[in-house]
Amino acid sequence: GQQLNQSPQSMFIQEGEDVSMNCTSSSIFNTWLWYKQDPGEGPVLLIALYKAGELTSNGRLTAQFGITRKDSFLNISASIPSDVGIYFCAARTSGTYKYIFGTGTRLKVLA
Amino acid sequence: EAQVTQNPRYLITVTGKKLTVTCSQNMNHEYMSWYRQDPGLGLRQIYYSMNVEATDKGDVPEGYKVSRKEKRNFPLILESPSPNQTSLYFCASSLSYSSSYEQYFGPGTRLTVT
Numbered sequence: 001g002q003q004l005n006q007s008p009q010s011m012f013i014q015e016g017e018d019v020s021m022n023c024t025s026s027s028i029f030n031t032w033l034w035y036k037q038d039p040g041e042g043p044v045l046l047i048a049l050y051k052a053g054e055l056t057s058n059g060r061l062t063a064q065f066g067i068t069r070k071d072s073f074l075n076i077s078a079s080i081p082s083d084v085g086i087y088f089c090a091a092r093t094s095g096t097y098k099y100i101f102g103t104g105t106r107l108k109v110l111a
Numbered sequence: 112e113a114q115v116t117q118n119p120r121y122l123i124t125v126t127g128k129k130l131t132v133t134c135s136q137n138m139n140h141e142y143m144s145w146y147r148q149d150p151g152l153g154l155r156q157i158y159y160s161m162n163v164e165a166t167d168k169g170d171v172p173e174g175y176k177v178s179r180k181e182k183r184n185f186p187l188i189l190e191s192p193s194p195n196q197t198s199l200y201f202c203a204s205s206l207s208y209s210s211s212y213e214q215y216f217g218p219g220t221r222l223t224v225t
Contacts, residue, residue, distance in 0.1 A: 042203070097159060098170070101153040
């Protein structure tokens with residue numbers, strides 16, 4: 001079946017550093033999403049992308065929809081302690097309203 | 112307060128004993144969905160519903176049933192639970208299937224099947 005390969009699996013960074021993570025697939029998608037999950041809670045949508053090449057920002061977060069429609073990237077600038085959590089990419093299967101999620105990137109920020 | 116609620120939040124049960132996890136939203140959302148989350152596997156969609164009486168399979172529907180008789184409720188039914196269904200389950204909803212990307216997730220139900 002379709003899969004999203006998310007990397008890195010985990011990251012330990014210093015407060016103030018920039019962070020990059022990405023998601024790739026062998027399948028083409030027409031919607032890419034990025035969610036964040038805090039401990040003990042459900043995921044919360046950060047950014048939604050609808051068009052190949054699209055670059056969208058939400059505060060210190062920037063995400064891009066890859067030109068090939070098979071990948072997406074999320075960057076976090078100047079990380080702060082509350083950025084800690086698990087970040088998931090997700091994509092919608094074309095022609096359906098079914099969603100698949102990546103395996104997540106666990107981010108830890110050291111003050 | 113706009114929210115998605117799930118009950119129970121924690122459940123320990125035995126193999127084969129039928130159970131239902133309820134999900135309710137008070138936002139008049141059309142689209143609702145169930146996911147399971149397992150370590151190292153991320154979230155996997157079980158079933159989704161685009162509106163009342165309209166449901167479809169996600170990636171991992173085996174062993175689960177759903178129904179959508181009312182707009183606000185979308186229960187997940189495990190007719191004969193097995194240990195491999197031990198997981199953290201999330202219900203989610205969004206305004207409509209056309210904006211289904213913007214899903215609001217419930218707090219989760221941790222299920223253990225022994």
